[in-house]
Amino acid sequence: MKAKYQEKFLVHKIQQNGDTESFAILYDLYIQKIYRFNYIKLSNREEAEDLTSEVFLKAWNYLIGNPDQVIKSFSGLIYRITRTTLVDFYRQNNKKEVSIDDIADIPSDAGIIKKLGAKQEAERVLKTLKKMKREYQEIIVLKYIEELSTSEIGDILGKNITNVRVTLHRALKILKKLLENK
Amino acid sequence: MKKIREQLKGLKNEDVFQARPSWVLSNKQMLMSQISKTRLAVSEESSEKKLSQSWRRFTHIYQSFVPANMNKVLRPILTAVMALVITTGGWVASAYAEPGDFMWSTKVAFNTVVEQGKLAMTSEDKKTSLKLDFATKKAHMLKQVSDSDIKDKGVKEKLLKQTSKDLKEQLDGVNDSLKNSTAKDASGLVKEISLKTKEISHTLREVSDKTAEDNSELSLNLAEQAVDASKQSLQMVEVVLEKKVEANSEVSEEEKMIIKEHITETVNEIKQDVEKTKAQATQIQDIKNSGTAELLKVIEDENSSSTSTEIKVVDSNVSSSTTSSANIDGQSVSAETQKNSEVTSSVDLSNKIDAVVKTVANDSVIGLLEGNMLEAVKKTIELKATVTDVSKEVSDSLNKLQTQVQVESDKLTASTTTKINIISSSTIR
Numbered sequence: 240m241k242a243k244y245q246e247k248f249l250v251h252k253i254q255q256n257g258d259t260e261s262f263a264i265l266y267d268l269y270i271q272k273i274y275r276f277n278y279i280k281l282s283n284r285e286e287a288e289d290l291t292s293e294v295f296l297k298a299w300n301y302l303i304g305n306p307d308q309v310i311k312s313f314s315g316l317i318y319r320i321t322r323t324t325l326v327d328f329y330r331q332n333n334k335k336e337v338s339i340d341d342i343a344d345i346p347s348d349a350g351i352i353k354k355l356g357a358k359q360e361a362e363r364v365l366k367t368l369k370k371m372k373r374e375y376q377e378i379i380v381l382k383y384i385e386e387l388s389t390s391e392i393g394d395i396l397g398k399n400i401t402n403v404r405v406t407l408h409r410a411l412k413i414l415k416k417l418l419e420n421k
Numbered sequence: 422m423k424k425i426r427e428q429l430k431g432l433k434n435e436d437v438f439q440a441r442p443s444w445v446l447s448n449k450q451m452l453m454s455q456i457s458k459t460r461l462a463v464s465e466e467s468s469e470k471k472l473s474q475s476w477r478r479f480t481h482i483y484q485s486f487v488p489a490n491m492n493k494v495l496r497p498i499l500t501a502v503m504a505l506v507i508t509t510g511g512w513v514a515s516a517y518a519e520p521g522d523f524m525w526s527t528k529v530a531f532n533t534v535v536e537q538g539k540l541a542m543t544s545e546d547k548k549t550s551l552k553l554d555f556a557t558k559k560a561h562m563l564k565q566v567s568d569s570d571i572k573d574k575g576v577k578e579k580l581l582k583q584t585s586k587d588l589k590e591q592l593d594g595v596n597d598s599l600k601n602s603t604a605k606d607a608s609g610l611v612k613e614i615s616l617k618t619k620e621i622s623h624t625l626r627e628v629s630d631k632t633a634e635d636n637s638e639l640s641l642n643l644a645e646q647a648v649d650a651s652k653q654s655l656q657m658v659e660v661v662l663e664k665k666v667e668a669n670s671e672v673s674e675e676e677k678m679i680i681k682e683h684i685t686e687t688v689n690e691i692k693q694d695v696e697k698t699k700a701q702a703t704q705i706q707d708i709k710n711s712g713t714a715e716l717l718k719v720i721e722d723e724n725s726s727s728t729s730t731e732i733k734v735v736d737s738n739v740s741s742s743t744t745s746s747a748n749i750d751g752q753s754v755s756a757e758t759q760k761n762s763e764v765t766s767s768v769d770l771s772n773k774i775d776a777v778v779k780t781v782a783n784d785s786v787i788g789l790l791e792g793n794m795l796e797a798v799k800k801t802i803e804l805k806a807t808v809t810d811v812s813k814e815v816s817d818s819l820n821k822l823q824t825q826v827q828v829e830s831d832k833l834t835a836s837t838t839t840k841i842n843i844i845s846s847s848t849i850r
Contacts, residue, residue: 259430260458264448274440275433276841288440292448299456307477309484333509361435364428383429 246313253299254306262299270295270387273321278364280325280378290328294321314387315394322377322395341410367417375410382407470517481575504613520562520580521571529587533559546606549598552611556591557617558623563588567628578636581628585646592621592653599660604668609675613662618654622647625717648809655687672794674828680794684801685737695774698812701819702774774811 249261273294277287297320302310308318335355368376374396381392393403432438487495512522515531536555543551563584571577574772599607625647633640658680663673670682703801 244486251482251485255481256460259453262456263449266452270445270449271440275438278438284441288444288448291440292452295452296455297447298458299452303459307481309481360434361428364425365432370430379429379647383426384432384433386433411422411425415422418425 247310248315250302250310251265252421253302254308254310255393257303261300266295269314276318276321276380276385277325279330279368280367280376286328290321290324294324295355296322311394312391314391318381318387318395340419364414365416370417371410371413374406378403378407379410379414424430437451452737470550486678520566520569521573521576525580527564544682549602552591552595552598553610553613554618556595556621559584559588559591560621563623563628567631574635574825578639581632581639581643583788585625585628585643588625589646591647592618594652596653596657599657602664604664605668607661608665611658611665611672614657614661614678615654615679618650618657619683622650622654625649651687651690651807652802652809655683655798655805658683659802661797662798666795677794680798682796687801688762691805694808694812698774701812701815705815705819705822708826745803774815775849 246265249265251259252261253256253265270291274287274291277290277294278284281287282291295315298313298317301316301320306321368379371379377396378392381395382385382389387395389400389403392398392407393400396403400405426732473726510533511527515524515528518528540548563581565568566577567575571580571754595614595618625643629640629647630644632643662672662680
């Protein structure tokens with residue numbers, strides 16, 4: 240709760256005073272999360288880095304461009320920006336979201352995953368996740384990898400808490416089914 | 422399912438999902454240099470609109486930090502808190518306000534609201550006593566206004582008028598409340614009513630004397646109000662005594678003593694008023710006997726007959742210089758003169774004064790005090806009313822006479838000057 244209010248305070252300072260120091264603190268808090276989210280989607284380090292950088296710049300511009308806008312949570316805002324940036328990226332590059340086969344085609348990252356050795360099972364889960372619908376992927380990533388609360392996920396995806404719970408339950412069920420079928 | 426969740430959580434810590442520290446740092450530096458340019462623009466803009474943005478900032482903080490679901494609950498609480506702060510602040514500030522201060526009117530208004538609130542919460546049997554308290558407080562306020570050092574005379578007079586008006590309303594309220602109260606409730610109020618109403622009447626006299634120098638009209642009004650208050654005071658004692666009889670309640674020794682004191686004081690006031698009236702009557706007589714009357718007579722004669730421009734020299738005590746009268750172009754110098762005879766020839770007035778003096782002199786009221794208390798009060802009220810009426814009549818006559826003499830004297834001086842000018846110019850020719 241304390242961290243949440245600290246974040247709100249930082250956001251307020253950015254909106255009202257254009258405080259870069261506050262933005263630097265938020266950057267440190269979220270850079271790994273946003274990079275990870277992008278990387279899971281893109282499975283490409285360079286592209287994930289570029290997109291992450293773009294996301295933070297967009298977040299800054301949004302905050303100072305909308306000083307009267309009440310931001311419920313910074314995490315909600317930055318994940319929403321990340322999602323739209325990813326959609327734009329796919330559209331601009333005429334790319335489809337990476338499939339399980341694409342992951343195998345990426346030499347560098349595929350190598351890293353293979354290096355995990357004992358973590359074969361995790362690799363299998365990730366690959367199965369990639370086969371799922373975008374909506375299900377996102378909700379699983381946000382809930383179990385990024386460990387966000389249901390209300391935060393609702394805020395990011397534009398759904399109410401009940402919808403998030405239902406979708407999450409369905410997504411997990413499908414993931415389980417896919418893993419069992421493999 | 423649990424296993425899947427754990428596997429997913431485990432993915433988070435894999436090295437492959439961690440951004441390179443060197444990239445994180447370099448990207449941060451690049452980002453900071455990019456955004457610092459936009460920061461400048463923001464700060465310049467905000468400095469221009471600093472004042473207008475204060476409220477916006479407040480609402481932004483409120484909306485950002487207060488959860489939406491708490492808003493519904495917090496809003497009425499905050500409103501109540503703000504109302505409380507404003508009211509308490511206003512009350513604290515006004516409680517120490519002096520007459521003429523900005524907060525004085527707030528203090529008066531606040532007192533009125535408090536009084537109404539107290540009255541609403543008080544049972545019927547205690548309302549008369551409470552209203553009496555309010556009237557006493559109002560009299561104190563009147564004294565406070567009178568003693569204040571307000572430099573603007575107009576403001577002070579306005580405040581005095583308003584406060585005395587409020588006091589009159591309060592006293593009327595006490596009177597009504599007393600009349601409507603039951604015999605049982607009213608019978609215990611002798612002491613309180615006698616003492617407090619006397620105090621109010623004294624305060625009014627005091628303020629009237631103090632105001633005499635600055636505003637004679639206001640002073641006269643206050644003096645009249647003091648007389649009314651004194652009369653009302655006795656009337657209230659009479660009502661209480663009647664209620665006591667109705668309730669078969671005995672007048673205690675203490676109450677008897679207070680009433681005796683009250684009546685004795687009122688009789689003394691009556692005697693003073695009689696003396697004052699006698700003095701005024703003598704003054705009227707003096708005017709009638711003086712040269713002023715001759716002057717007025719001359720004017721009357723001229724009004725009825727003369728169209729000439731002849732100068733009449735009249736011996737007058739009013740003016741040391743030669744006073745002349747004239748009727749230019751046949752016009753009347755004054756129609757007011759006609760009324761003079763009505764005022765000065767008032768034989769009834771002196772008869773009335775004589776009758777009052779005789780009644781007061783034989784101390785019939787004081788004689789009644791040992792026997793019938795209620796009768797003594799009634800007699801005193803009657804006597805007070807008679808003396809007040811006669812005093813008012815005499816006082817009015819004197820004022821009218823003095824005004825007429827002044828007006829006529831001014832007009833005579835003016836017309837004489839005109840005539841002298843005419844004669845001088847014809848002599849020169």
